[in-house]
Amino acid sequence: MPKQHIVLIMPLSAYEWGTENCGGVDSVCQMFGEYLVSQVNPEFKYTIIGLDPQSKTPYTGEVISLAEHVDFIWLPCSSKHTGFKIPGIVWQNWHIRKLLKKLKPNLVHTHLWSLLIGSGYNGNTIVTVHSYKKIARRNVGLINNFLYEKVIPQIIKKRNDHVVVVGKQLQRALLKDGFESEVIHNPIDQAYFNAHYIRNEQKSIKLVTCALLTPRKKVEHSINLLSRFVDAGFNATLTVIGPAADNVYTEQLKKQVSTLGLENKVNFLGKLNKVEIVKQYQSANLGIFTSSEETFGLVPLEMLAVGLPLITTEVGILEDEKVFFERMGVLYLSDSLTVKDIQDMLTSHNIITSKSTLESKFNTACITQKYIDLYTSILDKQTDV
Structure with missing residues (x-):
């Protein structure tokens, strides 16, 4: 029986783990990716969509094999290589939508909540929230602030994502807006x-x-x-x-x-x-x-x-x-x-x-296993239904 397929959408600057790093979420996602690649007899098959914050290379859709059970696809954060200026969130969601339609995963786990709003994916979803509204967000302009602090929080209220947070401050803020969540800490490399x-x-x-x-x-x-x-x-x-x-x-x-x-x-x-x-x-x-x-x-x-x-x-x-x-x-x-x-x-x-x-x-093994247990729990519930 083929293994169930998990798609991970991660901000990543490199898959040569640790050679490059944009800090924060990038660092955390590299740890998860490195651990998954090193697994022996893994429970699932994984495809990592690496959202490159530096947009170093143009989008090709090429599937890179990191291990027998882990594939990787680069997605530049911006459209700069195309010669057309497309808003980042539109560019990213358009490609995520196409990729998920093609990959047909059993579960999608993203570290960027905004990437689910236009994905068209109606299956099992997990989002790990690292920032929310004004919490841990840089001020990058009125339009961007309005989008991420006002518009997106209203849109995601209509979704049914399983929400994970990395700390209690986020958990309290999300609960005020009606989101139940569980805490899974970040690992240390x-x-x-x-x-x-x-x-x-x-x-x-x-x-x-x-x-x-x-x-x-x-x-x-x-x-x-x-x-x-x-x-x-x-x-x-x-x-x-x-x-x-x-x-x-x-x-x-x-x-x-x-x-x-x-x-x-x-x-x-x-x-x-x-x-x-x-x-x-x-x-x-x-x-x-x-x-x-x-x-x-x-x-x-x-x-x-x-x-x-x-x-x-x-x-x-x-x-x-x-x-x-x-x-x-x-x-x-x-x-x-x-x-x-x-x-x-x-x-x-x-x-x-x-x-x-x-x-x-x-340690990375302990923290990653909590996510793997969560994947199993969610997919088992779907099977029971």
Whole structure:
């Protein structure tokens, strides 16, 4: 009997896993894809439709075999290669509709809810919600905001999708709009757990943060924290990983660095791949994460997975599971936090315990299996009917 067919619609910048990354959902979907490809005797056959956020190549519809049970089809996010300017949502939905009609899957799982509204697909659907209305969305213009914050939420109310969220903030917001959902957390890439981290006992302290350079990420607070270390007499530096997604904000950060006299203390590295990020974490003493809002917050967990002690704001999973992380020694940023508190944390941080505790809860195999169990449950109900 042929295996049931699952179509996964994922934002993906690469299927050479980890070689390229646009952050956030892209990173998560690469983990899922890599794990599915590595499976032996899988329960289902999968087709991944990779929605390329950079639109690197034109659309051809070519089916690429990643494994005996996993096919892959690139779909550029925009129509730029055609020479015609078509609204992104129209371009994407048109191709998704054609592909689903051709593939005839038993179930569709998407990480972008908007891609289901014009799909014409009436079968089993799962959507993993990573952002909703104003939650974790960048302001990209009045028309785009109106579409994604007003129009699409009204359209999807008429659908019957099975909704998964990555955190409680999204779950609360969706419930207010009448959507029932369940929480399945994001996984942490095994490459971070596999990294060998040795505590740096030198007198100098290297702080590291990683984020898209946008106002929501509040990187200025990481720079202020560095300033406190320097003012306290420490030979401290800050490494900032992440692309300049907002040029005005990036210039504000550089001006702040100059105003504080930290030009030789802050290094903006821009966009790095997974291997490069791991190396930066391994050479650091302390991970910093100062974002004002996250629906999950994968970056600080990746820092912990390598072995770094962590200072963070109370956002996403770090808010939902605060007691869990405090038991691991994580410090939360506040006005009362002192340099002495941070020194004590650096001394007492247990690398082995921190890594193993985190891995038992957020490993890719465990999280992906929750989705596979969900696929099975939904398809079994259909069979029973």
